[in-house]
Amino acid sequence: xxxxxxxxxxxxxxxxxxxxxxxxxxxxxxxxxxxxxxxxxxxxxxxxxxxxxxxxxxxxxxxxxxxxxxxxxxxxxxxxxxxxxxxxxxxxxxxxxxxxxxxxxxxxxxxxxxxxx
Amino acid sequence: xxxxxxxxxxxxxxxxxxxxxxxxxxxxxxxxxxxxxxxxxxxxxxxxxxxxxxxxxxxxxxxxxxxxxxxxxxxxxxxxxxxxxxxxxxxxxxxxxxxxxxxxxxxxx
Numbered sequence: 119x120x121x122x123x124x125x126x127x128x129x130x131x132x133x134x135x136x137x138x139x140x141x142x143x144x145x146x147x148x149x150x151x152x153x154x155x156x157x158x159x160x161x162x163x164x165x166x167x168x169x170x171x172x173x174x175x176x177x178x179x180x181x182x183x184x185x186x187x188x189x190x191x192x193x194x195x196x197x198x199x200x201x202x203x204x205x206x207x208x209x210x211x212x213x214x215x216x217x218x219x220x221x222x223x224x225x226x227x228x229x230x231x232x233x234x235x
Numbered sequence: 236x237x238x239x240x241x242x243x244x245x246x247x248x249x250x251x252x253x254x255x256x257x258x259x260x261x262x263x264x265x266x267x268x269x270x271x272x273x274x275x276x277x278x279x280x281x282x283x284x285x286x287x288x289x290x291x292x293x294x295x296x297x298x299x300x301x302x303x304x305x306x307x308x309x310x311x312x313x314x315x316x317x318x319x320x321x322x323x324x325x326x327x328x329x330x331x332x333x334x335x336x337x338x339x340x341x342x343x344x
Contacts, residue, residue, distance in 0.1 A: 161336040162278070162322070211277045223268070224332060226277040 121145055122214050124227035131202055131234055138198045139230045141212030147192035148214035152224060153185075156209045168195055202234045237261050239335030241323055246341045247313055255308045255321050255338045263328020269297050269308045270322040272337065278322055281308070310340075318342045 121144040131137050141151060153165045153174075166187050168174035174187035186198040195214075199206055209231050213224040238260045247253040259267070266285035270278035284290055284299035284306060296309040308321055320337040327333055 159336075162334045164331070164334070167331070209275075213277075223280055223283060226279065229275075229277040231275075 120216075120223075120225045122148075122212065122225045122227040124212055124230050126230060127228060128231040129233070131232070133203055133234055134201055136198055136200045137202055137232060138196055139210055139212075139232075141195045141197070141214070141227050143193045143214045143225070146214075146216055146225075148195075148216065149192070150215050151189055151195040152213045152215075153187060153195075153197050154211045154213070156211060156229075162211065165197075199232065202232070204234045207232055207234045237327065237333050239323055239325070239333060241321075241335050241338045243336070244339045244341065246343060247310075249313055249315060249342055249344050251313050252309065252311050253313060253340065255310070255323075255340065257306045257308070257323030257335070259304050259306070259323065259325045259333070259335075261325045261327045261333055264301060265326040265328065265330055267297075267299055267306050267323065267325040268332065269295075269306075270324060271319050272322060273319045281321075313342050315342050315344070 123142045125140045151168050154162045155165050156162050164177050165180045166174040166176045168187050168189040170189050170192045176182045189195040209229050211229040213226045215224050240258045268283050269281040271281050272278040282297040284297050289298045294311045299306045320339045322337040324332045324334050
């Protein structure tokens with residue numbers, strides 16, 4: 119149980135275009151979803167936290183108008199990278215938590231590798 | 236501020252035991268996670284400690300001392316597939332995971 123999927127697993131796009139990444143919790147309802155970015159050999163960087171039906175909370179330094187997050191249901195959150203540039207090339211990972219009980223364990227999706235040319 | 240300190244890289248031999256240490260400073264504390272991350276993949280859950288002491292789960296064990304702000308992950312009977320990065324991530328008072336850069340573990344035959 120507790121499976122999170124992401125789509126697409128990798129994407130190549132041209133500079134200036136927008137890319138949408140989907141994150142789904144397949145067998146549980148995710149009260150909270152997280153979006154991370156990870157550059158090579160660096161730690162996970164939290165970009166934003168989103169709760170179903172609410173606006174996402176963005177971390178300092180993350181442009182909310184550039185990284186649009188929509189958490190429309192308890193099983194789906196989307197991250198749209200608008201007007202992508204080569205510096206946005208990174209590994210984007212979502213995670214989800216049921217936010218209940220003892221552990222607040224985050225279940226991670228497999229990640230999406232974005233390359234902007 | 237919030238800070239995680241882990242060794243950057245460790246090397247061990249197949250079949251041996253290795254201990255990866257982690258010290259942390261956070262605003263509040265609601266437990267500590269260990270995750271494993273293979274290159275190019277997302278992290279996978281290994282363990283969660285919220286009380287002091289040792290939690291054993293198969294070949295992996297995790298220890299926590301809240302008063303010392305210290306945890307370690309112990310890996311026994313190392314296998315080549317254990318070559319990965321190991322991330323220590325405490326939960327702060329807002330139930331937000333604080334991530335360090337992790338420890339890259341290299342297993343040699």
